[in-house]
Amino acid sequence: MKLFESFKKGKFNIINRIVMAPMTRARNPNGIPNKMNAAYYRQRAGKNGAGLIITEGTAISPTSRGVLHIPGLYTDEQTEGWKLVTKAVHETGSKIFAQLWHVGRVSHTSIQPNGLAPVGASDLQAANSYAWGYDENGKENFVICSVPRALPTEEIKDIVANFADAAKNAIEADFDGVELHGANGYLIEQFLNPFTNNRTDTYGGSIENRSRFLLETIDACIDTIGADKVAIRLTPYGGLHELPHYDEIEATYEYLAKELSARNIAFIDIMDQKSRGSFAVPDGFLKRFRNWYDGIIILAGGMDKAKSEALIDDGIIDLAGFGEPFIANPDLVPRLKNDWPLTEPDRNLHYGGAANGYTDYLSYQHQNTEKETLVADETIH
Template sequence: MAINIFEPAQIGSLKLKNRISMAPMTRARNADGIPNENNALYYAQRSGAGLIITEGTAISDTAKGVLYIPGLYTSQQVEGWKKVTRAVHEHGSIIFAQLWHVGRVSHTSNQPGGIAPVGPSDIRAEKSLAWGFNDDGVEGFVNSSKPRALSTSDVKGVIQDFANAAVNAVEAGFDGVELHGANGYLIEQFLNPFVNNRSDEYGGNIKNRSRFLLETVDAVVAAVGSSKVGVRLTPYGGLGDLPHYDEIEATYQYLAEELEKRNVAYIHLMDQQSKGSHALPQGFIERFRSWYKGVIILAGGMDKKKSELLINAGTIDIAGFGEPFISNPDLVDRLKNDWPLTPPNRDLHYGLGQHGYTDWKTYAELNRQEVVNIVL
């Protein structure tokens, strides 16, 4: 019997009310980095999704590449996130916090005291932009600054920052955490030999370049348990000035097999074609499934038909939807009833105001407004 995306799913001991995940999306709505009632409302509005994965959340004050993002490294941030997790749980959804370190895709204005951002090397992401302040103090997109290469001991410190943030996430009421190993940020920077030119145990062959990710997974698993740890990956992506390399397929086969050994909650793959970057090659997702038998989430250009084809083929387990959730807080209902989607307005994706954040209308609200207008 065919499975549809509105049927329940299981991630370990967690039961999801449907097979739809809200993918992580940066919204930059926290001037002080502390989640508040507006964030709780935003996520609650979108809790039709069986699984919500939060926007990228900084693991430390040096992990940021975007102004106004929330963190999970202070007690005040933990208390703020409790408002969000409580609101989502009241609507019967599961919520994971995405733990984020941008590495070299940052700017000195995002860093404490204006210091240089860090990376696996000092190679600059020359074509990548951060969201910070230019030399005149004007907010906007700025070129990424030249990074400082992490020392071996520094790398160990960042791994501990991930583990500490995971502990804070669980204290804040999250059902688990997702390590952001995608989109050209720090973890993926270590995987790429064109960016990672290290000569220590974190550089060189596939095993060494994968060590940072796997040691981070191990530290987080030791801190909160494997059932609470997911990983996001973007094989064949190109964001963050990451060139393709000959060992891409072999790298992700190695990671898939190693992550299966660790019994993580899920792997979240993203096809970056929807972001204007490279598409996953034909047949890659099927090959990835042969390497990894656990729960797979796929995001990037998904719709109901594609999602159900892949789920029924056994290729993936959960469909991830990103941008459509911004302008359609009731996206699950719209997909279920084949109602039209409200198009997004990318000019409103970032910023501190509530316009374009919590004021998007559901399909029912829009219809009621049309009726009122007709009557008037």
């Protein structure tokens, strides 16, 4: 089964074709990764885990956050903290990329420096979407996204530089590379979509102009750390955070696929948002995307063993991304390989908190050991 075999293409080489997809866990009150984070990622790496781990979304600047308690990669302390994580993962034989995140308009004034408005491709509010910030009583809560401030043309270059600086810090922290978050209605995708991008400068209007911010950010990261260490997550046909469909979706992603292919980046990570209650990637799109892009393709979102193997065997994708199944199943790989049952996670423990619901999920074998112990105890008594 190819899914469980090692994979190599160019400089990219991992021990199996299973990827742990990025998942926000919000367990860094000061933004600095710690020993508990290192334990969490280590549990899901190596022979029982993913060949490649992509971290939770990681802030590139103080203004890039839309969720409290997420880690960052813009200070020396954060960079040092991530070294605990990368060391723990590398000791297992797995690779790890940092996902670089700017949420754009999907934020709230309560978590922006000095209470300023978040920035966006335009000043259009995501009025039915939520950030995780402070409510009117000063308590942590889901809060409606604030009205954003449209980025002036000259300020866009500052954010491009923030991405490149975070990429540099990632390599300093011994990551194998970075994945830009160009999906789920966050800043990069806000530029791509003409309904959230009403700009009249060189970053708005045509497909080429709306793609400019993405490609300039990719190029800045390539210039800083090298193309083989730069990747991106995309959600073609996605609708999260109020991104309507538009007539040029397919043409936009064809243009991006060809531009990114020419740059020889590490991989493109595509998410099918059907698993998040949004639009599904249409039938046939992935096959067409494969014809436009000759690099490594990851698909995440609602993946299972059978779907992963079929798409890999057909040459449509190279790697399969699993998100939520990894939360409660640190040993996901042997569970999939042996068709062992998966543990369902407690969604109330997904965000925030400490070890409970984070590092205390048991492997299948440990679960069975505990059951055997309980049975023995009952017999004795």
